[in-house]
Structures are given as C-alpha cells and as structure tokens.
Amino acid sequence: MILDDFIVVTKTGLFCKYGDFYLDPKEIVKHAVISHAHGDHAIGGNLNVYCTEATALFMKHRYKKFAGAEFYIKPYATAFDLNGVRISFIPAGHILGSAQVLMEYKGVKYLYTGDYKLQPDKTCEPIEFVTADVLITETTFADPGTQHPVxxxxxxxxxxxxxxxxxxxxxxxxxxxxxxxxxxxxxxxxxxxxxxxxxxxxxxxxxxxxxxxxxxxxxxxxxxxxxxxxxxxxxxxxxxxxxxxxxxxxxxxxxxxxxNNHEIQLYISDHADWNDILFTVEKVKPTQIWTNHGSGIQLKSHFERSLVVKLLN
CATH class of the missing domain: 3.40.50.10710 (Metallo-hydrolase/oxidoreductase)
Known part of the structure; x- marks a missing residue:
C-alpha cells in the first residue's frame, strides 16, 4: 500500500520519516540523501551525506571542510539500507553524478527523480529508467508549450x-x-x-x-x-x-x-521538458505521480482520468 506521507514537505525539505532522512535538504540535517551537487539541492554541513562519487567531489570543492561531516559514497544501482528504507541511486542524466533516488519500503517503490534530462550528453551518465509505484518528479518545465530544441x-x-x-x-x-x-x-x-x-x-x-x-x-x-x-x-x-x-x-x-535582449538566444536546458516528463511516466509506469520543483498543475490536469497526481509544493 502506498503511504501518502512517505515523503512530506517541510521547511527543511523533503522528509522521509520512515527512514529518518531528507532528500536534498535546504537546512543542515543528520541524514541527507543528495541527488546532485547543484546548490539548490546540495548544501554543506550535513552530518551524514549519501551520494555518488562525483557529487561528493563537487560538494567538497564548493564547501571545502564544511561539505559534510561524513560522506557515504554509493555507486549507481547498488542498494543500501537507511533506517529500514532500501535505497538505490539511478542515473538521472542531469549533470555528472546526478542520481534519481529509488526508495523501497514495505514492498512499495518510490522514485525521486531530482533534476533530470533525456537529451544525450557526452559529459554525464545517461538517464536510466526503472519502474516504481510512485514517481516523484521535478516539474521545472512541465508545460505543454515548452519543448527544448536539440x-x-x-x-x-x-x-x-x-x-x-x-x-x-x-x-x-x-x-x-x-x-x-x-x-x-x-x-x-x-x-x-x-x-x-x-x-x-x-x-x-x-x-x-x-x-x-x-x-x-x-x-x-x-x-x-x-x-x-x-x-x-x-x-x-x-x-x-x-x-x-x-x-x-x-x-x-x-x-x-x-x-531577453540577447543577440543570440541559446536554448540549451539540462531539465526534462513536457514530452520528456510524459515519456518518463510511460517508462516508470507509476500508479501515482507526486510533483516537486515547479508547478504540477498541468500534469495533474493531463492525467486526471488515468493517474493520481499529488502536488508536493
């Protein structure tokens, strides 16, 4: 059974009380599971940081000795247990070391995408798809009018x-x-x-x-x-x-x-656009979608007759 409160929004960030950890917390916490090293997802100072090797290197450069008290480097597709929740990192295709976070608890799979992209990019690991019961997706560009050029x-x-x-x-x-x-x-x-x-x-x-x-x-x-x-x-x-x-x-x-006002407009994005999000839903095959990082209103309207869509923010 899907737990509606498996991930909840707090002032500190996305919290999983069942595993006592935060996903990409905005404030210092005891257990931080970090999807990637951009500053809006990875702050310094957490006591225990769980992330990929590249993410740790970027954080240690940016925050120096304040990056985190203890780093636990996890390869992709290698499960580890955090207070009873089974966690795996899956390539997200956003930047080098970026990861989706697959969480399994009592037979239910929750997939937090972090930021992700589907376009090919020689400088980072390509996105991989796994099935999950709940897709917790970023919705930065979840607008039918937004389609990123090649x-x-x-x-x-x-x-x-x-x-x-x-x-x-x-x-x-x-x-x-x-x-x-x-x-x-x-x-x-x-x-x-x-x-x-x-x-x-x-x-x-x-x-x-x-x-x-x-x-x-x-x-x-x-x-x-x-x-x-x-x-x-x-x-x-x-x-x-x-x-x-x-x-x-x-x-x-x-x-x-x-x-605006630039002589050349260079539309190169490292996020999923509307069609990419729909394609990801097809691949993940969730029964519920929880939206984060942007507006999920149009996604909720699109799937109103076929999937439960919950807006986390």
Missing amino acids: AEEEILKLNATQNNIMLGAYSLGKCQRLISLMNDHCIEKRILVHHSMLPFIKIYEQMGINLGRYEAYDRKVMKNNVANMVYMVPPMVFRSYFKAINVIRVFATGWKHLQ
Whole structure:
C-alpha cells in the first residue's frame, strides 16, 4: 500500500520519516540523501551525506571542510539500507553524478527523480529508467508549450557570427556540456573559461570525461583577438559585465525570460521538458505521480482520468 506521507514537505525539505532522512535538504540535517551537487539541492554541513562519487567531489570543492561531516559514497544501482528504507541511486542524466533516488519500503517503490534530462550528453551518465509505484518528479518545465530544441542544433547558432562572444552558463554541468558541444560543432571557436569554472572542469576530467580543448581566460588573448573567441562566465559575472563592449552576449538556458535582449538566444536546458516528463511516466509506469520543483498543475490536469497526481509544493 502506498503511504501518502512517505515523503512530506517541510521547511527543511523533503522528509522521509520512515527512514529518518531528507532528500536534498535546504537546512543542515543528520541524514541527507543528495541527488546532485547543484546548490539548490546540495548544501554543506550535513552530518551524514549519501551520494555518488562525483557529487561528493563537487560538494567538497564548493564547501571545502564544511561539505559534510561524513560522506557515504554509493555507486549507481547498488542498494543500501537507511533506517529500514532500501535505497538505490539511478542515473538521472542531469549533470555528472546526478542520481534519481529509488526508495523501497514495505514492498512499495518510490522514485525521486531530482533534476533530470533525456537529451544525450557526452559529459554525464545517461538517464536510466526503472519502474516504481510512485514517481516523484521535478516539474521545472512541465508545460505543454515548452519543448527544448536539440542542443546539437542549437549550439550551431554560435557559428552565425565571427564576433567574440561572452557566454553565460552555470559553472557545474552546463559549462562542461557547452565546452563539449562547441568542440564538436563550433570547431573554429577558441574557448576561454572563467577561473571559477576550472575546478569543476578538472573534476570532470578526474572522473574520466574528455571535454575537448579549452583554456583559462586571459585578458590579453581576448583583447588581441577580435574574432571567434568564446569567453564562458558564470551568471554573476555575466550580469555584472552588462556593459561589456566588442562582444555578443549569449546566455545558455531553457528559460525564455533569461534570453531577453540577447543577440543570440541559446536554448540549451539540462531539465526534462513536457514530452520528456510524459515519456518518463510511460517508462516508470507509476500508479501515482507526486510533483516537486515547479508547478504540477498541468500534469495533474493531463492525467486526471488515468493517474493520481499529488502536488508536493
């Protein structure tokens, strides 16, 4: 029997009282099961952290000695017990080391997706599907009007100009995917990377991911070359350099409102879109869907005659 309160929303995050742990907690807790290392899912300071190897490396870089008191590194598809709940990590395809969390309790399977994507991405493990009774899915882009374009085609937009480009991107996941895509499809571009992104890139390489060629940003290189340079920067730097001259400003994201006033609109997302979510439901075959991280209203309407859909947030 599905337990309606197996996962509940608290101010600290998603809590499983049956296993006494939190999924991606927002505040420090005793037992934290972390889906991936983005800052809105992985904070520092938890007493016991359960995650994949890559996620641990990213967290230890970001939070240093405050990353967590004790890390328990779990390979994919290797079950472990946490206070009576059987847990396995399943690749989520979002960024390197990202995991869905499969939880089994009293014969019922609950699958928490974390953030996930279905598009191919050479820089991380591809998503895998498992069946579950309850699918706890992110709904960041759960809108029938949202369909992400093919990233390999979208990146070709950068070839439309020879002007230098300031490319805004998240430092973890998006940055590494863009470097790989540009190496494959924008071979005339010279890729310069902001210094804050380099440690994450090095962890990707440490984990065996070959991103291709790139180099650390050098002011003289950028100044002395007036064409085909791409300078990749994190969002805060991108916003602070809003008056940058002699560059075309581009920000890689699936959000339309973040593309405003940019000469090139680069719609590359690391999340599932509407069709991806529906495809995931087909593969997981749940009897209930619980939605999280975004609005699940349209998903609830879509499945109103066939599946129970509960909005967790």
